[in-house]
Amino acid sequence: MTPLRPAPPESVAEALSELARIGPFFTITVGAADGPWRPVGHAYAEGMPHLIAARAVRYGTSELRIAASIVQLGHAAHLWALALGCAVAHGIVPDLGDLDQEAEGAGLRLSEPRGWFAPGHDRLPPLLYRVVMDEHLAPLAAGLRVKVAAGLLHGNAASALAEAACDLAKARPDLRVSVTDVAQRLLGMGGLRGRGEFTGPDLAFRRRTCCLYYRVPGAVRCGDCSLDRKAG
Template sequence: MGRRPFPPRVQRLGEYFTLTEPHGAAWRPMAELDDDAVWRGLVAETRRAIAIYADVEPAAVPARVAASSLHLSTASRLLSPVIGAFAVGAGVPSLTADVLRWRTAGHAVHFGAAAPQWHDTLDSRAAAEFIDASLVTSVLAPIVDRLQAVTALSTTVMWGNLMSAANGAVTVMGLSDSELVCTGRTLVRSMLKLPRFEGAATVTGSTFRRRSCCLFYLSPGAGLCGDCVLRDPEASH
């Protein structure tokens, strides 16, 4: 364990893999994100953004679709840096509520952290367990609980979103550095063995398929995601 910034190889993977150093009053403590009114506002902003993109009125966008879209984006911004760091062999940063900060950018939530503590491991099982004990327990699980209370979005959908975000991070970083994909997929498989994520998705070879739907197809003009359970009639949902 030791404090250090994210290595350049992770930062080069893209915006979602980099946590900004939080300077200034715009960056707020995570305790202020754990608030019903904040999430209601974020869901409303996401609903309006989807409506503008689809050229419809916000009322035409189901609130749960907006909530799921917001949740998936938020999960991606939190999980991508962790998965990218492990894939490049840098270990796993301890991203907990006490070191993270947040701010809004339009309808999205962005996160920042100064040099976090790191768990130096190259073992995917140990990495998955550390991610569960740190980021998931401290930040992601409370967000699931808060959004469920505010929007009645299914927790099953949201735990599926988390694994979809993790797998999506592997796909995205593979576009920049294909050498990282194998290690990233190994970590995803290890995460799926954890009790929280059991049954959230299946991995067959290089094919990832979630076992719940993110609801995006209910948005006006939308289709099915690449990992959607609805693409596989044999999967349960």
């Protein structure tokens, strides 16, 4: 198999900078930055307790599994936005292996912009799956101190992928076909398989597990909630 071609750091940095125009989930700090940061792997190993505790307080719930689910969902959405967005919009897959996280927050940083030129049609989805699912979401799931079902977390990952794809397609309608193709193939892989499907050309998504957000006091069901399907 032909090795991946490294992309010049300046090209990776430029792609990430342009991607940030889409919205906060597509934004990442590159290079030196104020404040304490730490390798995101350390946060995974600890289960991100500071973010989960803060989210539980914000939601007014004692059910930490709800907070853990939503923290993982948000983190997954950020990762998918960066990886999928760069790959489809700029032809570059960012190397997120040395990702840092804010010590007291959820912000992400790359001290050095590295990545690869996006490989061909058949090789791109497996690479994106490895970058996001294997290298990040799997160790986060393993480190959670709160019991959350694996199927729920995989469903969150699928929903986050769909959200990133939808946001990217709205921002760049010229990329809708490419975004849909890559996202569809990712949804047929590994832990994402069978977790949900697109229900229309606008990339509306229906998941098959629930993220638990509906259990937050005063909350309503998410737009892609599986419970609506069951109720119907």
